[in-house]
Amino acid sequence: MTILFVEDNANTARAAKVMLELHGHAVDTAGSVADALAHLAAEPYDVLVSDILLPDGTGYDIISRAPKKLHSVALTGFITDSDREEALSKGFSAFLPKPFRTEDLIAAIEMVNEKS
Numbered sequence: 721m722t723i724l725f726v727e728d729n730a731n732t733a734r735a736a737k738v739m740l741e742l743h744g745h746a747v748d749t750a751g752s753v754a755d756a757l758a759h760l761a762a763e764p765y766d767v768l769v770s771d772i773l774l775p776d777g778t779g780y781d782i783i784s785r786a787p788k789k790l791h792s793v794a795l796t797g798f799i800t801d802s803d804r805e806e807a808l809s810k811g812f813s814a815f816l817p818k819p820f821r822t823e824d825l826i827a828a829i830e831m832v833n834e835k836s
Contacts, residue, residue, distance in 0.1 A: 753777035
């Protein structure tokens, strides 16, 4: 499965990339909305995993311009029910609070990919 992981914390992005690759996925990372949109324009992905708050915008800016068939997981440190509802209503397929465990990230990715 090909995954675009969008996270502005470089350490988190690197760790997630390694973890996901160890589980057999091809992973690209982006640290901003602009970088993510450039990746999405150049490559087809199976799943988008995106932080909500980014230096140049939000994950909502990305999901609103991503291909409609793209499965997606929102990552955020804001973990209230209203935060979850907002992410799902704005187009994300799943919601994962930070900090996250590797197994929870893998389970969220597999769950949204199975929805196809």
